[in-house]
Amino acid sequence: MTRPEAVVFDIGNVLIEWNPERFYDRELGEPRRRAFFEVVAVHAMNDRVDLGSAWEDEVSALAREHPEWASEISHWHHRWIEMASPEIPRSVRLLRALRSKGVPVLALSNFGVETFAEALRHYPFLAEFDRAFVSGHLRQAKPAPAIYETLERESGLSGDALLFTDDRADNIATAAARGWRTHLFDGSDAFADRLVDEGLLTALEAA
Structure with missing residues (x-):
């Protein structure tokens, strides 16, 4: 695969x-x-x-x-x-490890316009995505399919070209129905293992 x-x-x-x-x-x-x-x-x-x-x-x-x-x-x-605190340090490290390998990283998140701006002030790593698809800006929210369609259209990627992680099963279900690879997030350790299994990071890079 x-x-x-x-x-x-x-x-x-x-x-x-x-x-x-x-x-x-x-x-x-x-x-x-x-x-x-x-x-x-x-x-x-x-x-x-x-x-x-x-x-x-x-x-x-x-x-x-x-x-x-x-x-x-x-x-x-x-x-x-x-x-909306604190940050989850290993998840941030995984985001940065992917970027350092040249793997595009996107955000797909339900956030208000002003609340996302507030989060950016406190968590500068949120500016490190290649593209952030934020519900308040788009006036579309998960788990409705429209925001997923927007990401596909504007990124040029769809189906199993995308690996999506989210902590909510309903959000994951919409992505899975569109053919995306999915990971129900229940901690950074398991997600790190998934990134290694997908060949995106080595175990050392995911540490």
């Missing part, structure tokens, strides 16, 4: 951790966080941001809708980077 021609990375929980629940558990305690998330649709709000809605506007509108939780909701804007 030929090697993949490019590797496609999700970002959240592949290159940087994304865990709002952990942040709010620390701030509020788990019982109050659970009550907060049951009443306030913060993840639905974040989905709108990922599709291109203005980040601060969405957070402010939700706070007005739930004034009793306004302070907690505001953290989604003012302290968002604490939810």
Whole structure:
């Protein structure tokens, strides 16, 4: 079997951790966080941001809708980077190892326009992709097929020329249905082994 021609990375929980629940558990305690998330649709709000809605506007509108939780909701804007941290060091090393071998690396990620810019300020390695396909810029989001089609069209690659890693099974399923090679990310060690198995890196390069 030929090697993949490019590797496609999700970002959240592949290159940087994304865990709002952990942040709010620390701030509020788990019982109050659970009550907060049951009443306030913060993840639905974040989905709108990922599709291109203005980040601060969405957070402010939700706070007005739930004034009793306004302070907690505001953290989604003012302290968002604490939810999107830390980086996953071995994944970053793998990204850079692939680039050093001349393997094209692409991002395919659900991110808002402003949240991606904020992440770039804190994680400069996010500027190292050959191309980043970001949902907020495209107004298309995983797992709907359109954003995968955009990547294929604009990269000129499709099917098993692409190896895609993502931590969500639904996102992986769409890629697999399009014939992409896929890896459900559950840690950098297993992904490093997959890159070696695909002939993209040696074991030493993937260390």
